[in-house]
Amino acid sequence: MSPLLLSAIVSMILALTCYTIGxxxxxxxxxxxxxxxxxxxxxxxxxxxxxxMMSRISGGHFAFNLHGVTGLIALLLMAFHAVWATVILVKKDHRSQEQFHKFSIVVWAIWLVPFVIGMFIGMS
Structure with missing residues (x-):
């Protein structure tokens, strides 16, 4: 296993760990x-x-397949999720702070789709 692949796998597992804990x-x-x-x-x-890192391993181009499209959607949702959480906290919007977990769980579940697909692709 190449060092780049190992680093990519560790990064993705850390992403899963952080996101799940949060x-x-x-x-x-x-x-x-x-x-x-x-x-x-x-x-x-x-x-x-x-x-x-995974993109570099695969040749540096975007793949228009299930993994590529769901991965892009998940990454954009994660960015939006983090930005929105930050905005809610800065605004001190208590009602939104209490309701935010409903959105969080949806984003997490969507994020799991490309994560699991990527595991299966990597195992094949």
């Missing part, structure tokens, strides 16, 4: 807190890094 901690608390947003940003950073 989403479920927020859900359990029932309130979006600043540290949740930090974890969402870290998840996005690790996902972007892993995606970039």
């Amino acid at each position: 989403v479920f901690a927020e859900r359990k608390k029932g309130l979006l807190l600043p540290w949740h947003a930090v974890i969402f940003w870290l998840g996005f950073l690790f996902d972007s890094t892993g995606t970039s």
